Amino acid sequence: MAPSDPQKLLQYGLHLGHKKQKVHPKSRKFIHSIEKGVSIIDLFKTAELLDIAKDFIKKLGTENKVVLFVATKKVGRDTVTALCKEQNVFYMTNKWVGGLLTNYPEISKNIERMNQMREEQATEAWNKLIKHERVALEKKLNRIASIYDGVSQLKALPDALCILDIKKESNAVIEAERIGIPVVAVVDTNVDPDVVDYPIPANDDAVLSIKFLMEELIGSYVDGRKQGEKEVAKAAAKVAKVAAAAAKVPLVTPAS
Template sequence: MASRTFFQAFANAAPRRFSNAPFVCTRSITMSKSLLNTESVPSTTTTDTLVPPADLLKMSMRRSGTTTTTTTPYNVNIAKLLAAGLHLGHSTSLWEPATLPFIFGTREGISIINLEHTLVYLRRACNVAREISLRGGSILFVGTRPGFQDLTIEAARQCEGYHVSSKWIPGTLTNAHQVLGRHASPDPENPGRIPKTYKPDLIVLLNPLENKIAISEAQLNKIPVIAITDTDYDPRLVTYPIPANDDSIRGVELVASVIASAAKDGAFRRKQLMDQKEKQSRFSRSHPQRY
């Protein structure tokens, strides 16, 4: 009854009388100094003060999109590999016994890949790609599975390499004059001479199960191969295996971009060394030593 009469008096009170009369409450309320400062609190609260403007929202969305960091060999970790789904292998019925050291266990009939081994082998492959690019070698990315074409081309463009995204033609390496000779540019000094073809120094194979011919030709020409090996493929058939899920497009894109970033880093270091040697040669020519 007392609370009801209090609220009735509160509703019937005049505004002028209520503003002059002190507010009485049975409980003591402690307020901070910031709340007691009437200058910082707006007098009227509207929807404009509560909702930020649209331009500010668009700007924050652009900033959040631009601040996303790309995965490189220096910041790749197990969490990123796990988010890309690289730990999911094939069914245990398709298990290859040679992949036993890379398997963490099985769950619901599916082999689980140990991402600690994946990270180690991925970093080793990055070191190989960086060293070959540093020495001026060429890298060939091969990804012929549907859905791998765009990421294969993008990885090759990132490190200024080459790519095969449609189909591996048998004899591309063992019979290069017949397969690639018609696409090579003729010699300007002697147009009648057979065009010269070149072979890659490293092959990055994204789906080795469908490109066994490419692996055989690389072995005959002694070309090292980096390949993503799932639990249904023998990792001993390639030079530098990376135990991971080869069915995840996101995971394959992550592996290809990390290797391409390492190759790009090697090419950048090579350019720096060449510029430094050129500066030293210019300095030695302009300042000859006197004995």
């Protein structure tokens, strides 16, 4: 994996932080300077920490671990949703559901109900219902799906979260910390970067910056997943080869 280029990060506007008066004291270590009242992020530090985060996420993909991408802020939700759908990655972009991590057994019932309703709809069982009953069920399904669609196939707690804005997703960060789930996050200059495991200091308010960062992170995860699949296939082929060779060895009859 090639190291991130600070010059490229500059082109995508990752250096633009918040106004001086909104800067969090603990984010100052990532600030290069203040220009016209706006904090300018040190992109050499961004590049270093982005690469660390990408390596971590790629490793999770290689190990077939689950990463849940969380981005409910309006400026980023459509971009993240599209990227995650394209790569078949878990996401939550409408709103964070309180208790998703700390009360997963209960929250997962909503996901199961959504999947059950979809199955009923697909088998045309709903067509036997009175029109107003069917319309009511469709509205209910659409409402549930708008929240849980990105986790419809989630069977257990995720192994890590990747968050766009930890101020917006503060509840997700708190839940993850409470049960020991590591967090990768884009941290702008208005938040405490120390509350997450893998902070990436960068602009989290511009579509261009968000799209670049999420493409990098999701891409690393998918690359890791593909690498893991190849390793599993290679190991399976090796086992099959050994088994085939063993099957060809003639049995030796003991001498009488």
